[in-house]
Amino acid sequence: MITGVGVVSPIGIGREPFWDSLLSGRSGVGRLQAVDPSDLPVKVSAEVKGFSPKTFIANRKAMKVMSRDAQLGIAASVLACQEAGIAAGSVDPDRFGVVLGADRICGSVEESEEPYRRCITDGRFDLSRWGTEGMAASFPLSFLRVLPNMIASHVSIAHDARGPNNTIHHGEVSSLLAVAEAARAIQRGAADVMMAGGASSQIEPFDWVRYSSLGRASRNSDPTAVPRPFDCDRDGEVIGEGAAVLVLESLAHAQARGAKVLARILGFSSASEAWRCNGGATGAGLRRVLVGAVERAGLKPSQLGYVNAHGVGTVDEDRIEAAAIRDVLGSVLVTAPKSYFGNLGAAAGAVEIAAGILSLEAGLALPTLNCENLDPHCPVHLVREEPMTCLNRAVLLVNRTPIGQAAALVIGTMG
Numbered sequence: 001m002i003t004g005v006g007v008v009s010p011i012g013i014g015r016e017p018f019w020d021s022l023l024s025g026r027s028g029v030g031r032l033q034a035v036d037p038s039d040l041p042v043k044v045s046a047e048v049k050g051f052s053p054k055t056f057i058a059n060r061k062a063m064k065v066m067s068r069d070a071q072l073g074i075a076a077s078v079l080a081c082q083e084a085g086i087a088a089g090s091v092d093p094d095r096f097g098v099v100l101g102a103d104r105i106c107g108s109v110e111e112s113e114e115p116y117r118r119c120i121t122d123g124r125f126d127l128s129r130w131g132t133e134g135m136a137a138s139f140p141l142s143f144l145r146v147l148p149n150m151i152a153s154h155v156s157i158a159h160d161a162r163g164p165n166n167t168i169h170h171g172e173v174s175s176l177l178a179v180a181e182a183a184r185a186i187q188r189g190a191a192d193v194m195m196a197g198g199a200s201s202q203i204e205p206f207d208w209v210r211y212s213s214l215g216r217a218s219r220n221s222d223p224t225a226v227p228r229p230f231d232c233d234r235d236g237e238v239i240g241e242g243a244a245v246l247v248l249e250s251l252a253h254a255q256a257r258g259a260k261v262l263a264r265i266l267g268f269s270s271a272s273e274a275w276r277c278n279g280g281a282t283g284a285g286l287r288r289v290l291v292g293a294v295e296r297a298g299l300k301p302s303q304l305g306y307v308n309a310h311g312v313g314t315v316d317e318d319r320i321e322a323a324a325i326r327d328v329l330g331s332v333l334v335t336a337p338k339s340y341f342g343n344l345g346a347a348a349g350a351v352e353i354a355a356g357i358l359s360l361e362a363g364l365a366l367p368t369l370n371c372e373n374l375d376p377h378c379p380v381h382l383v384r385e386e387p388m389t390c391l392n393r394a395v396l397l398v399n400r401t402p403i404g405q406a407a408a409l410v411i412g413t414m415g
Contacts, residue, residue: 004084004247046240073199101174101198175349240342267297311336
């Protein structure tokens, strides 16, 4: 059972600002601020604004070894525990665990500059000098900032959660995999309460050079027009940052402490497919998870309120996903929340679960932004312009990676 949700996103920090932006159709995409985009082909991003880590992190000394990813993750965990009514010491520490999704974490240019300069010989970087000159100029604790598992470590320390602890490092499917693993930990009796979700902040200059070279990011410089999932004029994804953490517990444990159940996990499925060097993924794995998640939830496609699509806004991936959804689930309503806050990587699924829970509470399927002309090669019943009423209180969320990993999760309200 999900009893708490904490979200830190480009469209709001906390439940109310986040939901208000979704309901108002307000995008979090803007001109790239973390890096000067003048010489980059990518000009826009979806960054978290107005975030102060000191508001959420009690141990200020620990901030020296925290990446922004970790800071966002702790903030989301604090908000989640507040909503769930879990105060310090209220849960047996040995029965309180953490599973989070995380991305590759880059070091900063500022920390890299001096070690790099120390290795320059005759105007070129000399790798043989790194072990003596470069390392000597490096911040000794910098490595602790860039380990992906440090996000879950910091969260567990902050909440004295000494139970099962794990990090899932599988790109955009990380959050959904983390939530499923946390639920299994409770089911097998390893924990009473789990914090699960993901955090990602890939906004360092090294990240943006990589995104630009991959060619997946939108080159549209108008932040009000991107991303454009399933639209004829889509040209790529928008990179964002954020975090979301869910508090999971068994129904018996939630009832024993009088907690409100926000939603329950009904079914989950994950799969992958062979990636072809000359053609990428075909969507076979995606189709398997759509079938598997619905079957394990004990539902029929017609019983879903809507599908939370991956919807990154790239030409081929949107077409593959749309065809899979139509073939497996029929004319079910579809929406693409990444149109509001971009691709949040390892945090994507968790932030989208947060949106799904709030949508279930309101009985609405939110519209996809920026889709003015639905691509005829994307044959889905896409919600656009205005929210649509959902009578069925179950949502299927799906995420996938460019190389063919896929995960799907079905959540529903009680009753």
